[in-house]
Amino acid sequence: xxxxxxxxxxxxxxxxVVEVGPRDGLQNEPGSIPVATRVALxxxxxSAGLSMVxxxxxxxxxxxxxxxxxxxxxxxxxxxxxxxxxxxxxxMKGLETALAYQQASGIALEEIAVFSAASEAFSLKNTHCxxxxxxxxxxxVTRAALAQGWRxxxxxxxxxxxxxxxxxxxxxxxxxxxxxxxLGCYEVSIGDTTGIGTAGSVHRLFDLLIAQVPAARLxxxxxxxxGQGLANTLAMLEHGVATVDASVxxxxxxxxxxxxxxxxxxxxxxxxxxxMGIETGVDFDRLVDAGCFISEALGRRTGSRAARARLAxxxxxxxxx
Ligand code: HMG
Ligand code: MG
Numbered sequence: 351x352x353x354x355x356x357x358x359x360x361x362x363x364x365x366x367v368v369e370v371g372p373r374d375g376l377q378n379e380p381g382s383i384p385v386a387t388r389v390a391l392x393x394x395x396x397s398a399g400l401s402m403v404x405x406x407x408x409x410x411x412x413x414x415x416x417x418x419x420x421x422x423x424x425x426x427x428x429x430x431x432x433x434x435x436x437x438x439x440x441x442m443k444g445l446e447t448a449l450a451y452q453q454a455s456g457i458a459l460e461e462i463a464v465f466s467a468a469s470e471a472f473s474l475k476n477t478h479c480x481x482x483x484x485x486x487x488x489x490x491v492t493r494a495a496l497a498q499g500w501r502x503x504x505x506x507x508x509x510x511x512x513x514x515x516x517x518x519x520x521x522x523x524x525x526x527x528x529x530x531x532x533l534g535c536y537e538v539s540i541g542d543t544t545g546i547g548t549a550g551s552v553h554r555l556f557d558l559l560i561a562q563v564p565a566a567r568l569x570x571x572x573x574x575x576x577g578q579g580l581a582n583t584l585a586m587l588e589h590g591v592a593t594v595d596a597s598v599x600x601x602x603x604x605x606x607x608x609x610x611x612x613x614x615x616x617x618x619x620x621x622x623x624x625x626m627g628i629e630t631g632v633d634f635d636r637l638v639d640a641g642c643f644i645s646e647a648l649g650r651r652t653g654s655r656a657a658r659a660r661l662a663x664x665x666x667x668x669x670x671x
Contacts (some may be wrong), residue, residue: 362587362628364631365593366402367594367616367620369402369595371616374597374602374612375599376416376417376601376602377416378602378605379648382415385426387647388405388419388423389427392405395637396427396430396433397428398637399630400631403433403435405423405437406424406437407444408438408443421450424457425457434461437462438462439491439495442490445495449494459500461500462503463504465504465507466488466505468506472514472606475606485526485529488530504527504531504533504539509541510546510547511542511546513607527563537566537569539571545575547582548576553588560589560590565592571594573612574600574613574614580614580622583614596613596620597612597613597616598617599645599653600653600654615655617637620632641654
């Protein structure tokens, strides 16, 4: 018996992969990563063909010390035409830091990201304010960013479940998504912060979202804690949403989502998409090399299954016969 409508006909021909490893990944590391390592990672990711590499956050270093040095990172990375390097901005203080960076470096920032949540408890833990208070802050931040000619991307966290409140109503996710779009976000990324979603809940939520919001203004942000990241990505693509966030080597998590692991690995997403004949503009082998670089710097094995398979293949092909 079939339990879901086959939506394969709707799959997009090309997908934009938003690399979030240097921000979402590294923000969750126990120690802080030197600026030079962050820069080298971002440069490798951009030269692998990723057109968006989230590169840091102008958040409070008291709360997320790993993102300190974001201005230095932005000043040192190699700029490439067609590649954007957005950063998270939580409030006007972060926006002022962003403006000061732009003025001091003479390099246009181009894009920032603001982040809300679909549960009050998560909003309070993550940003010390209610959803309404956060959106009021972001109204001001977005207005100032748009006045600079920057693009603003939005996130809705805990869209599939909250580590503090449990179940989250889909209507709540839709409401926050709409409000972020109304503020002027060009796109809202739907965050499965805890990785609790499955293809079933992704279909249910995107069925609702797509009925109200154009697919081109949505993206998915799937943490892979429960091993569902690829399945969830595919389920979302079946709704015609063609932007997915991913983290090289599967780095990361969220400091305010206990036990959450990294986003679905970029290498795994790109391997799946290329295998399906979907274009990404990403060079898989260069991406694997970027993942090896950061995994070695962190002293651990890559979390990407596709990268591990490629590395094993490379080893076999180099072994004397
Ligand atoms: P607060 O403590 O409530 O703010 O933090 P405050 O206004 O009371 O200020 C307290 C201190 O922080 C002051 O310094 C401020 O100057 C300073 P003091 O006087 O004590 O020395 N401060 C700042 N410093 C630098 N940059 C700033 C800034 N703002 C205040 N922008 C705040 C409120 C939102 C700032 C804080 O809670 C914060 O920075 N939170 C960061 C949250 C964060 O980065 N979370 C992880 C990213 S979101 C995520 O991972 C989810 C996502 O991936 C999607 C998903 O997976 O769901 C996007
Ligand atoms: Mg995240």
